Amino acid sequence: MKTIEGDLIALTKSGTFDVMVHGCNCFCTMGAGIAKAIASQFPEAFQADLETVKGDRNKLGTYSSTLIINGDHKFHIVNAYSQYKYNGPQPRVSYEAVAEVFQRIASDFAGLRIGYPLIGAGLAGGDWHRIASSIEGALKGMDHSLVILPETKISKVSK
Template sequence: MKIVEGDLIQLAQAGYFDVVLHGCNCHCTMQAGIARMIKAAFPEAENADLATTPGDPSKLGTMSSVKVPLATGSLVIVNCYTQYDFSGPGVLVDYTALRSCFQAVRTQFHGLRIGYPKIGAGLAKGDWRIIAKIISEELAGEEHTLVVYKAASD
């Protein structure tokens, strides 16, 4: 796992990645965290999410995606359904669902440059040590980068 500091969306728009992943809940609400920022920058990602059934528990561990044009080429945004709910007590990320998503990412996007935030460790309250281990196992041999958010200084 390569680790860089920066803004995932800005890096994606600049062509650093072919694929960007982020965690979503199963209720089609991209209202907070990185999901809200992705929705603002790439409304097509929300449309892909809205094409799924809101509240469907069978979405857990699956993903929706959309290819968006960029000045530098194109980018695939992947909505990984890594948690059922978007709020509540305790850990919201489902580690089994997270693993399933990363297995699917490896299969579908093998050989591409993949970028992601600390998926499942922010608002979903997951343990980054567990999440990082899952990602490293499932994306072994792939070109994948964790982008730790750091706002650009003026």
């Protein structure tokens, strides 16, 4: 897994990635973290989330997505349903959902450059080492990168 320090949204908009993946809960909120920033900058991504059934536990391990055309660059935003709730005790991430959704992403976006944040290890409180292992397994041989903000200390999320 490559690790890049920077802003995932800005890097994707500039053409670094063809697919931007972020974790979502199953309640169509996109109200915190990078999901909130994505919903604000790309209402189409939030609309794709809203078109799913609010509170449906069956969304875990699946995703909704939208294609964004930004000048001469096109990219997909993938709302990966990696946690059921957005509140309550941590960890809220479903490790099984992360593994399943990245298997789907590997199949559906083969050959594309994929970028993602610390899915499930931030607000959802998951163990990044365990999550990274699932992502690595699913995206083996693909061009994919973890993007962390400069102020993030990877050691804080690695357990």
